Amino acid sequence: MKQLSEILKEVAFGSLSSGEAEMVIGWQKGPFWWQSFPAFITDPGGTGSLIWDPFSVSNLSKYLLKEVPEKKIALFLKGCDALGFNQMLRDGRVDREKVLLFGIPCDGLVDPARVEAAGLSKGLLQVKKEQEELIFYYKKGQRKAPARDFYYAKCLSCRYPNPVIYDQMLGEAVPCQPVERFADVSKLETTPLEERFSYWSRHFSRCIRCFACRNVCPACSCRECIFDLAEPRWLGKANELSETQFYHITRAYHVAGRCVDCGECARICPVGIPLAELNRKFIKDINELYGEYDAGADLDKEAPLLTFKTDDPDVSSGS
Amino acid sequence: MKKIAKEKLALLWELLAHKATLYFPLQEDGAVNFAPWKNGAQVDFGVNSIVPPKNVFFPQAETYLRFKTGAKRLQLESVEPEEKFILFGVRPCDLASFNILDKIFLEEPTDGLYAKRRRLGTLVSMGCNEPGETCFCTSFALEPAFAPGADVMVWDMGEFLLWEPRSTKGEALTAVINELLDEAAPEETAAAVRLRDTTAAGEAAAARQRGWNTEGLQEALRGKFNDELWEKLYHRCLGCGICTYLCPTCHCFDIQDFSRDLEGERFSCWDSCMFAEFTLMTSGENPRPTQKERVRQRFLHKLLYFPSKFGLYACVGCGRCVRKCPVHLDITQVIKEAGGVVSGS
Numbered sequence: 274m275k276q277l278s279e280i281l282k283e284v285a286f287g288s289l290s291s292g293e294a295e296m297v298i299g300w301q302k303g304p305f306w307w308q309s310f311p312a313f314i315t316d317p318g319g320t321g322s323l324i325w326d327p328f329s330v331s332n333l334s335k336y337l338l339k340e341v342p343e344k345k346i347a348l349f350l351k352g353c354d355a356l357g358f359n360q361m362l363r364d365g366r367v368d369r370e371k372v373l374l375f376g377i378p379c380d381g382l383v384d385p386a387r388v389e390a391a392g393l394s395k396g397l398l399q400v401k402k403e404q405e406e407l408i409f410y411y412k413k414g415q416r417k418a419p420a421r422d423f424y425y426a427k428c429l430s431c432r433y434p435n436p437v438i439y440d441q442m443l444g445e446a447v448p449c450q451p452v453e454r455f456a457d458v459s460k461l462e463t464t465p466l467e468e469r470f471s472y473w474s475r476h477f478s479r480c481i482r483c484f485a486c487r488n489v490c491p492a493c494s495c496r497e498c499i500f501d502l503a504e505p506r507w508l509g510k511a512n513e514l515s516e517t518q519f520y521h522i523t524r525a526y527h528v529a530g531r532c533v534d535c536g537e538c539a540r541i542c543p544v545g546i547p548l549a550e551l552n553r554k555f556i557k558d559i560n561e562l563y564g565e566y567d568a569g570a571d572l573d574k575e576a577p578l579l580t581f582k583t584d585d586p587d588v589s590s591g592s
Numbered sequence: 593m594k595k596i597a598k599e600k601l602a603l604l605w606e607l608l609a610h611k612a613t614l615y616f617p618l619q620e621d622g623a624v625n626f627a628p629w630k631n632g633a634q635v636d637f638g639v640n641s642i643v644p645p646k647n648v649f650f651p652q653a654e655t656y657l658r659f660k661t662g663a664k665r666l667q668l669e670s671v672e673p674e675e676k677f678i679l680f681g682v683r684p685c686d687l688a689s690f691n692i693l694d695k696i697f698l699e700e701p702t703d704g705l706y707a708k709r710r711r712l713g714t715l716v717s718m719g720c721n722e723p724g725e726t727c728f729c730t731s732f733a734l735e736p737a738f739a740p741g742a743d744v745m746v747w748d749m750g751e752f753l754l755w756e757p758r759s760t761k762g763e764a765l766t767a768v769i770n771e772l773l774d775e776a777a778p779e780e781t782a783a784a785v786r787l788r789d790t791t792a793a794g795e796a797a798a799a800r801q802r803g804w805n806t807e808g809l810q811e812a813l814r815g816k817f818n819d820e821l822w823e824k825l826y827h828r829c830l831g832c833g834i835c836t837y838l839c840p841t842c843h844c845f846d847i848q849d850f851s852r853d854l855e856g857e858r859f860s861c862w863d864s865c866m867f868a869e870f871t872l873m874t875s876g877e878n879p880r881p882t883q884k885e886r887v888r889q890r891f892l893h894k895l896l897y898f899p900s901k902f903g904l905y906a907c908v909g910c911g912r913c914v915r916k917c918p919v920h921l922d923i924t925q926v927i928k929e930a931g932g933v934v935s936g937s
Contacts, residue, residue, distance in 0.1 A: 303920045310920040311828040485832035510848050510861045511653035541918040543834050545623045
């Protein structure tokens with residue numbers, strides 16, 4: 274069977290050379306073993322540089338807000354990316370006719386920090402995945418280890434390893450065994466209020482206000498964000514804890530019901546704020562109040578926070 | 593040269609903390625950052641901090657003026673730092689970044705608050721035993737295990753720290769803790785010299801292998817304002833502030849007011865050329881309308897404009913942006929692709 278990375282190059286070449294797409298968004302490799310980054314290819318001859326490897330973690334669909342095609346853009350979507358794409362579609366921010374989607378089944382990607390923590394990063398040249406194993410290549414020799422031991426936390430709780438939307442699927446569907454995703458939230462819910470407040474205050478006090486969490490988020494698709502406005506300046510530019518709390522809480526509320534739990538915000542936070550826990554608290558509350566709802570997956574269901582019903586649990590009885 | 597046994601470090605921290613505010617790389621929730629030490633805090637010299645220690649001299653937000661009105665005239669009150677402090681465990685790359693910040697804040701018109709803090713602070717630098725994968729300080733004529741600007745230079749030798757005072761401030765600090773120090777044996781001093789050599793040679797070799805070199809870089813970049821390099825690079829940039837806020841040399845700032853009713857304060861705060869509104873003018877005009885111009889500005893500022901004006905690159909090769917950029921927009925690749933000459937090839 275052909276390697277997925279080869280199929281990916283072929284379809285990219287095909288879509289550009291046939292003229293069906295004017296741009297392909299995929300991943301390319303940097304000089305370090307952990308550097309796989311978004312690449313924007315318009316020349317069919319450039320598609321040979323595209324890769325798929327255990328570090329192809331960037332969600333490419335968010336770029337559809339910036340790269341507006343005349344014809345079509347072809348791009349690759351993993352399961353998590355597909356949820357984000359669907360949410361952008363539902364929010365009216367992308368045109369389905371202007372994209373060509375290649376689905377990639379993905380059972381998890383590698384967190385470089387876990388490789389480092391395991392003491393495997395020194396002199397490491399390349400990491401490849403074969404079946405359930407990772408192979409670590411060094412100047413002299415190689416080592417093998419179970420792949421799942423190195424996956425991002427977000428991948429271990431992934432429930433949609435196979436894209437829910439695509440034009441063409443590249444490869445066989447993969448099974449998933451997600452770990453319980455609300456465990457951390459449930460634990461937080463039972464801690465006393467003061468403790469919870471100090472937990473979040475401690476984390477938010479590390480925030481440097483880089484806005485990476487917002488910029489990477491597929492649910493953050495506003496044309497103009499209130500946090501960028503100078504007039505009125507809703508968010509003060511002083512890095513004060515109260516302002517930072519205002520930012521994070523407002524952000525979480527604004528994506529509530531639209532957050533697809535892709536975990537990108539928490540993954541790229543440079544100071545390790547557990548933003549996924551905040552998002553999952555909202556998801557859990559919505560599920561408990563209005564019934565199970567998966568943003569990005571349940572396209573046929575009404576979005577709970579965008580609909581009003583007289584029997585909604587938060588509607589006052591009027592007595 | 594002196595030395596201090598590791599089991600005496602707790603005593604050392606106590607002693608120093610009595611004399612001045614003591615900034616250390618502290619670990620909290622797995623993240624290492626410089627913060628004032630207090631009893632029970634977890635000091636971590638194992639990795640360099642996520643956020644560079646520039647914020648000790650150039651805080652992310654700092655009030656410098658309080659104002660009040662309502663009486664006959666506007667009342668103004670300036671705010672000034674008074675506290676002496678010790679910045680302990682600064683890596684040589686970050687220490688070199690202070691020289692770069694000095695060019696901005698100590699030239700006329702001098703930033704009084706920055707200048708005062710530079711006077712109040714004593715810098716204890718810790719040499720790197722093993723440069724990280726993304727370290728390239730040697731590309732900017734720096735050494736991983738030696739900081740010429742340090743008041744005290746220390747090296748972690750396993751069982752003990754070697755301690756070398758290097759300035760009047762450093763001598764004064766050494767006098768305070770003298771009871772905890774022992775004389776280092778000649779072979780121990782020699783080990784520090786060896787460490788300097790091996791770390792510098794190792795890092796330089798890795799940089800050569802990766803094709804990073806700054807020789808001729810300014811000349812190479814001079815004609816590249818309209819180069820297609822920027823077109824190629826910018827698409828993937830998310831426009832976040834990670835690279836600039838984690839950079840020890842980035843120094844752009846804004847001035848803002850926070851006011852309520854008839855009183856308020858005026859503060860300076862970090863700003864980032866990666867943000868769309870950084871150069872947005874009142875008229876609505878933006879001279880850097882897309883991320884392409886912003887990305888180009890960041891690299892050209894560090895590698896061409898700053899060295900043209902001040903004679904040194906505004907990068908110390910700490911590798912934070914290389915490590916933390918979510919889309920791997922890697923300055924070492926820019927240096928390589930822009931055509932710095934690779935020496936010895």
